[in-house]
Amino acid sequence: MLTVLRRGCLSLIILAFSNSLLAQGQHAMTLYDEAPKYPSDFTHFDYTNPDAPKGGTLRLAGLNGFDSLNPFIPKGNAADQIGLLYDTLTYHSADEPFTEYGLLAERIEKAADNSYVRFYLNPKARFNDGQPVTAEDVQFTFNTLVEKGHPLYRHYYADVADVVVESPLQVRFDFKHTENRELPLILGQLQILPKHWWAERDFTKTSLEPPLGSGPYQLSRVDAGRSLRYERVKDWWAQDLPVARGQYNFDNIHIDYYRDMSVALEAFKAGQFDFNLEYSAKDWATGYNSPALRNGQIIKKEIKNHNPVGMQGFTFNLRKDLFKDQRVRQAIALLFDFEWTNKQLFYSSYIRTPSFFANSELAAQGLPSAAELEILEPLRGSIPEEVFTQVYAPPVSDSSGIIRERRLEAWRLLQDAGYRIENDRMVNADGEPLAFEFIIAQANLERVLLPFKRNLEELGIEMTIRRADVSQYINRMRSRDFEMTSSIWPQSNSPGNEQRDFWHSSSVDNPGSRNFIGLQDPAIDSLVEGLINAPDRATLINYARALDRVLLWGHYVIPNYYIDTWRTAYWQHLAQPEIAPLYDYGLMTWWVKPDAAQPPAATDE
Incomplete structure (x- = not known):
């Protein structure tokens, strides 16, 4: 008993010291x-x-003003x-x-x-x-x-x-x-x-007045919708802190805006700006071919991305009656031929997204583990039964462009949902056609959608591609005035409260939330809350995987594709540290080489 008491006292002392x-x-x-x-x-x-030189101007590109x-x-x-x-x-x-x-x-x-x-x-x-x-x-x-x-x-x-x-x-x-x-x-x-x-300004209103902050830069010039210029705060209070040393090395950061990425790429090759993060596989493969690339003035470099990539997908708006039936969503998804698209349009550079937490240990793997089943079993009957019995995988083609079997499977699903072919059009029991609008803001997505549109038309389904300007697109997303669109849900290694904004019922009616799908499901709500409140890493992983399975088998999106690198291109007068961070490409750790030749169009305005 004395030994036990001594151990207890020692534990209390250690706890008190720890709390102190x-x-x-x-x-x-x-x-x-x-x-x-x-x-x-x-x-x-x-x-x-930490010894990176300060000075120079970093010129970047923005899109759409x-x-x-x-x-x-x-x-x-x-x-x-x-x-x-x-x-x-x-x-x-x-x-x-x-x-x-x-x-x-x-x-x-x-x-x-x-x-x-x-x-x-x-x-x-x-x-x-x-x-x-x-x-x-x-x-x-x-x-x-x-x-x-x-x-x-x-x-x-x-x-x-x-x-x-x-x-x-x-x-x-x-x-x-x-x-x-x-x-x-x-x-x-x-x-x-x-x-x-x-105190003297209205926080709820948009404004082009340069705001006050405490950060490493302040705005020195604003040309509404066209350009802006940040100037490094020379006496920034935090510049000698360990978290800031070696960062924010550019005296100025100048951003010019372009109407689309194609125009911006041509400007980059002409030396109009210094750094480009490339999103287009086609442009990465062929778009940078230029004298500047061949003579080493432009450098292309892929930096490994260790972050979860989340989900990018064609999104169904469940607020529309058309998409409330899961069989309809699944049938439409079968007609997106990723393998052909990747080969013909993307130079086979992409990976099909198999998860809402892709590129991480948070992604569902195989059938549910015992720990996942403890989470999922109480929800049986309110979530898709496939969660328990099947391993989710997006459909795979041979990249030939011929998807006859998938078209037949889609047709069977639509028949089960009450659809039939009438005058070469897919119609429901009331004779209403299966037709919807796909809204986009970027022109380069249209070339991805057109082959998908043709596959849909072969089964009598009509998809209209509607390109909106950026402001109209943003307003329609916020008001949920769309049927289908392309969405991205980014993820971190530590998902948490933002999951409420993505999937929770409480966010469904909030304009501006990322609950684009229109999810309002108590089962999903419980998984989101369990993930947020996970007491340890192992529990967090289990809840993330369980949530992943339910979202995937709900067929709420048509998964797209991703890469596990950042594709960076920059002019050779920029330098970067020898060690790249694991979870970023670290642009604010770069600097301008003091004696390097500038791009031909460079001006330090």
């Missing part, structure tokens, strides 16, 4: 309280060059790179999946029971007008985003009960429950707004 350390705050926080990669006395990230400098509201089309104006409470390391280090907050304290997180602000932190960053600014930012910002914030921060200003440099976020382990990290990503600056 937590109360002093940490320089970093991790999702499951594992040790961060970098110790408290680290000087810079491994993927940065902009009409707002307020990215926090569901109005307008915000300018590119606008996040450079703002600092966050913490900085996410690009070579760790779940670790954040102090930025505006020099120390972070997480409650041992995950009931709150406290941030101790750096007394040196300043907005770029010289005013200090205070706990009141943090409180103001949170409340403003939740009350007046994009609907995403209300879902993202739904588990926060209160924000308490404890002192001018100390702020505490109290949580509604203790199960959401990701919430402290999410709050660390808050881009802090200046309360004094917004």
Whole structure:
């Protein structure tokens, strides 16, 4: 008994000592309280060059213009790179999946029971007008985003009960429950707004007035819809912090806007801008052929992407009666011939997306494991039975363009759903044709859709491709005024609160949420909540895989394709560190070589 008592006392002493350390705050926080990669006395990230020279101008391209400098509201089309104006409470390391280090907050304290997180602000932190960053600014930012910002914030921060200003440099976020382990990290990503600056402005309106932040850059010039120019803040308060050393090396970042990617590519080859992240397989294979590429002035480089790629797919809007029947959605999906498309249009460079968490351990694999079945069994009868009995895989063709068997299978599914062929058109029991509109904003997607359209027509299904301008497209997405479209749901190595915005019933009627599908399913809601509240990594993985299976077998999207690299092209006067981060291509760690020749069209305006 004495030995047991001694052990108990020792445990209490250790626990008290551990809580004392937590109360002093940490320089970093991790999702499951594992040790961060970098110790408290680290000087810079491994993927940065602390001696990188400052100077020069980085010229980038934007697409389709902009009409707002307020990215926090569901109005307008915000300018590119606008996040450079703002600092966050913490900085996410690009070579760790779940670790954040102090930025505006020099120390972070997480409650041992995950009931709150406290941030101790750096007394040196300043907005770029010289005013200090205070706990009141943090409180103001949170409340403003939740009350007046994009609907995403209300879902993202739904588990926060209160924000308490404890002192001018100390702020505490109290949580509604203790199960959401990701919430402290999410709050660390808050881009802090200046309360004094917004006191005289309407946060709910779009504006082209350069906003005030505390970040490494400020806007020096804005030409509405056409270009903008960021200027490095020479006395940025955080420039010597370990998280910033070796980053933000360009004196200026200039962005010109182009009407589409094809025009932008020609401008890049002519030396009109310096760096291009390529999304088109065709352009990557053939579009860069030029004297500048052949003589080494332009460099093409693929950088390995270790991030989950999420899902890109042709999206059914379940709010439309046409797509409420799963058999109809599945039949239409059978007529998209990825293998032919990949061979003929993409130079066989893409991988078919098999999961909503593709390129990660979160993706469903094989049949459900015992741990997944514990999650799924209570939902049996309210989720597709195939979840339990079959391994999901998108249909595969021989790339010849002949998909006769799949067309027959689609026809059988449509017959089961009450459709028939009448005058070469697929019609339902009331004689209404199976016809829908596919809305796009980018012209290059049309060449992917046209072969799909032909396959549909062979079965009497009519798909109209409607190209809208960007503002019209955004408005129609927000108002859910579409039948089909192309959507992307990005994922991280640590999915969490954003899943509510993607799939949860609470987001279905919110304009601006990413619940494009129109999902309103209690079974999916329970999987989303279980994922968000997972107490450890293993449980998170099991919930992600279970959710993945249910989404896949619901046939809510037609999965598209992905690559597991970033395709970068840049002019040779740019340099980058020897080590690339695992989870980014790290453009803000690059710099201009001091003595390198500039592109022919370069001007330092």
